[in-house]
Amino acid sequence: MRLTTALPASALLAVSLAVDAMALFAGPSAGRTLLVAVFLLLGPGLGLVGLLGIEDPWQLLTLAFGLSVALDTLVALMLIYVVGWYPGAGLAVLLAISIAGALAQLWMSVGRAEA
């Protein structure tokens, strides 16, 4: 397993699952607010950009931020213009992207290590 890929992917997976769990079971708190903010600003983008194998942290963060905000905005606008305001569904879509991306990155890092 390559640590440079596995560590960010594991962190992303942990944050995504924590946001998911808090959305389901927890009440509002400062920790939840912080976690949601970090997730929405970096999570969905990191799930996809992490698959590119970019190692430079500046580049990775730049692309993750840009793509996350774009995906957040796309999902939120779809909700208010097309689907109807179901914010839980919007969050679920963004979480699905992040978790799927993180799992794919972990799988790829295992594959690279075995190769």
Place this chain on the structure above:
Amino acid sequence: MFHRPHLGSGGLGSRHAAGPIALNNLPTDDAAAGAGLLEKPSSAPPSDPSPRVGVLARLVPETVFDVLLVALAFGALAVWFVALGGVRIGDVGDLGLVDALPAGAVAALAALAAGFALALARNRLGIAVLYVVVLVLALYGALVPIEQVASFNVSWRHAGIADHLARAGGVDPGIDAYFNWPGFFAVLALAADAAGVQDPLVFAPWASVAANLLYLPPLAMIAHSAGGDARLVPLTLWVFVLANWVGQDYLSPQALSFGLFLVVLAVVLTWFGGPGSGPATRPRFARGLRLAIAGESATPATVPRGGRDAVLLVALVAAATTVPSHQLTPFALVLVLALLVAFGRTWLRGLPLLLTVAIAAWLVFMTISYLSGNIEALKAQLGALTSTLSSSVVDRVGGSEGHTLVVRARLIFTGLLWLAALAGAIIRLRGGLRTWSLAILALAPFGLPFLQPYGGEIVLRVYLFALPGVAVLVASLILAAAGSAERRVAAVVLLVTVGLMGAFLVTRHGNDRVWLFSRDEASIVDRVYDIAAPGSVLAAPSTTLPWQHRRYAELEHVSLERLQVPGVRGSGGPPLARAVYALIKRQGDGYGYVIVTRSLLAYDELLGSPTWGSVPQLERALDGSPFFRRLISGRDARVWVTVREPKPEPRG
């Protein structure tokens, strides 16, 4: 965190903590030329721009030195917040935070300045970046320990718009302009729901910190794309953080959109900047897209391992996301991109065109009802360059002596920074370094006033959009002045930092007295929202109070700033109360509430009174008027309500 450099940068930066961002992806010639021309270390290897080892370096082992530097950064941060925790809102005066800054906070800033200067002088670039992060936390989170509730009235308004979107479950474009560019507010409403809170204001206190931290990665890429000295990256970030005084990074569409603006430029300048040799292979799925945007003759300089097509897609969606989110940012982006294309600084010829089409499509299909209903006001603004510039700069000079000083400090600082950027550009040009892309970044936003008057705020926006390019150029000037000797670098960077820090505290935090709200005034305003019937009118002498965060479209919010009271100039009295009553009645049939808070009084004192008189005069007029009765009296706020059937006014 950092990795070994590659792609021909050889030994450049290999000893630097910030290895790849310092020099990866740079063509070998540029990297070598850059390091040599800016620093001119005649015989030393470019990786070590500090050939003369200072006293500190001889006395303190490197590892111990690093640990001490890191400890100093965190220690200074802790001292800063502990010291500011003792500041009360009432301590903040006409000069803003400077009036209330405790000695501990000053010492913390001095420690940060010294630590950064040492880190840069000894090429601890990773630690220098850590200092930038700590500086962002300190300077942009400075109000958090002082705040009793979220500061800055516009954050409250933006929270109210997001709240309305969530409650209405859709967009009514007729309400106001915000609802025609709802991208940010929809995301904010989504975030509030995900955080399990009713009020999106929970995100406001740390919004500036978050925004400025997120600006750092794309800024680092932009600085890196300029080539040259590896120290340019942390120094650019440092200059940017200390020069971003315009305060557009609060909980707002422009804060997030500016981040996207930086992302697009970072991608363009890093992977699509200038001519080079084309990639050996192109994936078929992306060929059509790239041909449409870049043309067949596209010749990128370097190819990221992850694939240029995916990176291009990110730039595209980031650029497109600015369109439904903010009125101004896409125009700024089009301007910069078009000039980069025109001057051959990027081969993405189709990108500005695509963005222009996206802007036009959004205006035509999504905002047409709003625009057609407000066409006269927009036409009056469009092209009114003189009034735009005068309302941005000249009208703001006035008010109290302290505020006048703040405004003048902003004007002088802005002028000096732009002059420093010009000098930096000249030095880079003479050194044969990449300069034109940076010059375009710094100059293109000056075209914005011709495209978008944007109220009286356009000059502030020009400053912000130009700042990335300006910051790199100023950092280049500082490096050129500092040279490579350790002690000289430390001295120059320390000197410049002290100047920038002092200027930042005055220019950025100069209006804090107005933007800070007490718990008392916020709770009294909240009580009005609890009792006001739908259709009621909420009026205040200006908009600088904690309101509009609830029932945004259900209640009318009216500022008395532009109230015309015939025959009355600063005398208040019955005519003023009558004029306020008439204005409220013109807005609706419901009750009217006039709110006066501590922050509104502060605004009055700082910026000067409106033509109709001062806030205390208004209070006296309302108290003596049969049209109003006092409803709530608190320590920091008072509320009057209109009387349904007022008694006749006493004669005389």
